[in-house]
Amino acid sequence: MTTLKDIARALLPESAVAYLRAERARRRRAKQRPAYSLSREEFRQILTDALHLETGDVVFVHSSVDRIGLQFPFFGILSLLREVVGESGTILFPTYPRLAAHETLLSGDVFDVRTSPSFTGILTEFARRQSGAVRSLNPTKSVVALGPRAAELTRSHHESAYPYDPSSPYYRIMGARSRVVGLGVSTNSLSFVHCVEDELKDDFPVRPYFPQLFEGRCLDYSGRSVMVPTYAHDPAKMQRRNISGFLKTHVDERVYEDLEIHGVSFFWTDPSALFEVMVALARRGITAYDRRAYVDQGARYWS
Numbered sequence: 001m002t003t004l005k006d007i008a009r010a011l012l013p014e015s016a017v018a019y020l021r022a023e024r025a026r027r028r029r030a031k032q033r034p035a036y037s038l039s040r041e042e043f044r045q046i047l048t049d050a051l052h053l054e055t056g057d058v059v060f061v062h063s064s065v066d067r068i069g070l071q072f073p074f075f076g077i078l079s080l081l082r083e084v085v086g087e088s089g090t091i092l093f094p095t096y097p098r099l100a101a102h103e104t105l106l107s108g109d110v111f112d113v114r115t116s117p118s119f120t121g122i123l124t125e126f127a128r129r130q131s132g133a134v135r136s137l138n139p140t141k142s143v144v145a146l147g148p149r150a151a152e153l154t155r156s157h158h159e160s161a162y163p164y165d166p167s168s169p170y171y172r173i174m175g176a177r178s179r180v181v182g183l184g185v186s187t188n189s190l191s192f193v194h195c196v197e198d199e200l201k202d203d204f205p206v207r208p209y210f211p212q213l214f215e216g217r218c219l220d221y222s223g224r225s226v227m228v229p230t231y232a233h234d235p236a237k238m239q240r241r242n243i244s245g246f247l248k249t250h251v252d253e254r255v256y257e258d259l260e261i262h263g264v265s266f267f268w269t270d271p272s273a274l275f276e277v278m279v280a281l282a283r284r285g286i287t288a289y290d291r292r293a294y295v296d297q298g299a300r301y302w303s
Helices: 004-011 014-032 041-051 074-087 099-108 123-129 150-154 191-203 243-250 271-283
Strands: 058-061 090-094 145-146 176-183 213-220 227-229 257-260 264-269
Touching: 004 191, 041 074, 041 099, 058 123, 074 090, 074 099, 074 123, 090 123, 090 150, 099 213, 123 145, 145 150, 176 257, 176 271, 191 271, 264 271
Parallel strands: 058 090, 058 176
Antiparallel strands: 090 145, 176 264, 213 227, 257 264
16 A cells, blocks of 8 residues: 555655655754753753763663753763763763664675674764774674773674673673763663573573574674674563563662663663672573563573
């Protein structure tokens, strides 16, 4: 059945279609943005008082700038983060491709650690472009880091087919004082939970990956072609989970907190403490996934 959208796409020039698409996206973002706008000092106070960031911290940041009302340019968020953690602190952001992991790998797209853009929000792309930024070599779950520990935390990501195991920046932030925070997002965006899955592998009650091992072609900082073997998440499994609900039911508030400030979602968690709790729960068959995703659907699960 031909729709008005199909007719418009056929009749209008490509530039007009692109404009209409961009305008539709702009209106959608405007609806998401809350009426209250945070000043620079208010935002800084959220980072220090609500999210408990301190000088010297290693901070992994999830973000959606479109959902935050600001009285200052969005890139000021990065400068505030750097001010709060100081010169001794390190800040990390996920820098994923446009398509889902398996689609990216099947497409044959080449991941260039130097130039491939991030599609996990405008703040992550801004961070990627900063002088001194260091990015991990992974075709689908790359991370960019800024600060004295940037190279250390990102250097071994390509050495394992499991993108969240001990070779990854997600896992390696544990050990020192570290925080994972959400700016404009809830814990449903918390990618760190996959570290538990990659730690336990076959002992985890759910198989979150497609069974086949993919190979992603990458270009490293010297421009050398590197084939990186990796597993890719099954989107059907990802839809069968509720991270925020799982945390609220099973994890102590001293380990994490979902917040709403002026109508905007924020969160913080201590990854080392959360990892310990989640491993123990997973060994008992309790995860963020619902029963349909389990290898053995008779296993214990949270409801």
